Every structure is written in structure tokens, then in C-alpha cells.
Amino acid sequence: MSFLSFLRKMGFELREFVKIALISLAVVLPIRFFVAQPFVVRGASMEPNFQEGQYLIIDEASYYFRAPERGEIVVFRYPNDPSEFFIKRIIALPGEQVRVRDSRVWIINQDHPQGFALTEPYLPPDELTIYDTSVTLADRQYFVLGDNRVFSSDSRRWGPLDKKYLMGRVLLRLWPIAQAGGVPKPTY
Numbered sequence: 001m002s003f004l005s006f007l008r009k010m011g012f013e014l015r016e017f018v019k020i021a022l023i024s025l026a027v028v029l030p031i032r033f034f035v036a037q038p039f040v041v042r043g044a045s046m047e048p049n050f051q052e053g054q055y056l057i058i059d060e061a062s063y064y065f066r067a068p069e070r071g072e073i074v075v076f077r078y079p080n081d082p083s084e085f086f087i088k089r090i091i092a093l094p095g096e097q098v099r100v101r102d103s104r105v106w107i108i109n110q111d112h113p114q115g116f117a118l119t120e121p122y123l124p125p126d127e128l129t130i131y132d133t134s135v136t137l138a139d140r141q142y143f144v145l146g147d148n149r150v151f152s153s154d155s156r157r158w159g160p161l162d163k164k165y166l167m168g169r170v171l172l173r174l175w176p177i178a179q180a181g182g183v184p185k186p187t188y
Contacts, residue, residue, distance in 0.1 A: 045146030045153065046073070046087055049122055055175035056087075056183075060168035068093075068142060068163070071186040073170040076144075080158055082165070088154050091118065092143035094163075097136045100156060103128045105145070122147060122186055131156040140164070 041054040050056075050073075058075050068074060068090055078084040092098035097108040099115070108115040129149045133156050137143060141160035146152025155161060170183045 041087060044151055045148050046089075047148045048124060049073075049147050050087065050173075053175075054173060054179070056170050057172040057174060058168040059171035062169060063163075063166060068166065068169065069185065073183060074144065075167045075170065076161060076165045077167065079161065079165055085167070086153075087170070088144035088146050088152070088161075089122075090142050091145050091155075092135075092137055094137050094139050094141055096143075097134065098143045099132075099134045100129055101132050101134075103130065105129055120186070123149070135160060142166075 041050045041052055041056065043052065056075075070090055070093055072090050073087065074090055075085055075087050078086050091105060092107055093109075095109065097115075099106040099108070105118040105120070106115045107118055127147075127149055129145070135143060135155070137160050140163040142163065143155045144161050145154045145156065173179055173183060
């Protein structure tokens with residue numbers, strides 16, 4: 001094989017490699033930025049259900065097609081410092097009134113004008129929801145709480161979460177392997 005034919009062959013192989021790399025980027029990047037992205041849990045605010053260092057996949061696409069739902073665990077930009085990311089559970093939805101009283105969470109809405117106490121099977125039986133508060137949510141506002149109610153910075157402290165800060169819902173837990181799998185949404 002002559003040096004010229006060797007260069008042609010290498011040029012062809014290089015073009016094929018670049019083509020494959022560009023096609024891969026064209027497929028992977030939109031998925032990474034618009035459909036799903038990784039998230040690593042930092043802090044103790046979602047214990048005992050999520051611990052420091054757990055690796056999660058966040059579904060960013062669902063909320064383009066439907067509204068967030070009560071019980072979903074979401075990742076969002078902290079409203080007081082959008083460079084920080086928080087993970088919490090949606091407790092109350094737009095237009096609802098939420099009351100935290102006597103360590104219970106109450107929801108008042110059109111279906112339940114007298115209100116109902118939220119049953120929270122994901123919390124340990126002795127978990128206290130401290131900081132009594134009452135908030136009526138506007139359109140596009142959510143009330144979010146950490147599962148570790150005593151040590152969570154959440155809507156009880158800094159107010160309702162505007163939908164513009166929501167990045168997506170937790171879809172999968174990938175690490176640790178022993179706990180890998182989907183993240184169920186509780187039924188209320």
C-alpha cells in the first residue's frame with residue numbers, strides 16, 4: 001500500500017469517526033439537556049428515603065406535557081439562590097391551601113373544602129412536621145417539604161415554590177445498586 005492510499009484510508013476512517021461522534025452528540029445532548037439528567041443527593045433533608053451521595057435520574061420532559069402531582073419528588077433551583085439545587089416532595093398544588101398544625105399537614109381544596117389530613121406513608125411514624133404555618137398557593141405555586149421534616153429547608157421556611165424553578169421529577173435511583181429502581185409516587 002502506498003503512502004497516498006494509506007492517507008486516503010485514514011482520512012476516510014477519520015471522517016467516519018467524526019460522523020459517528022456527531023450523530024451520537026446529536027442524539028445524546030438533547031436527551032441530557034431536555035429529557036433526563038443525573039442528580040446526586042446532597043444533604044439530609046430527604047432522609048430516610050434518600051441519603052447523601054445517592055445517584056438519581058431526573059425526568060425533565062414530563063412537566064412539558066402534564067402538571068406536577070402531589071407526592072412526586074422533584075429537583076428544583078432554590079428560589080433564594082438559583083445556583084443551588086434542592087430535592088423535596090410536592091405536598092400541595094396550585095390553588096390549594098396548606099396548613100401545618102400540630103405536626104400534621106392539612107390540605108384544603110375544591111374537592112375537600114373542609115380539608116383533609118395528608119397521610120404520609122413515606123415518613124417514619126415518629127417524624128414531626130414542625131413550624132406551624134398556613135399558606136394559600138397561587139397559580140403555578142407548589143408547597144414542597146423534605147421528608148426529614150426537622151432538618152429540611154423547604155416551603156415552611158422560604159415560602160411556595162414557583163413552577164419556573166422546577167427542573168423535573170425523580171424518575172430513577174441508580175446508586176447504590178442495592179436500591180436501584182424506579183421511585184414510586186405515594187397514593188393519597
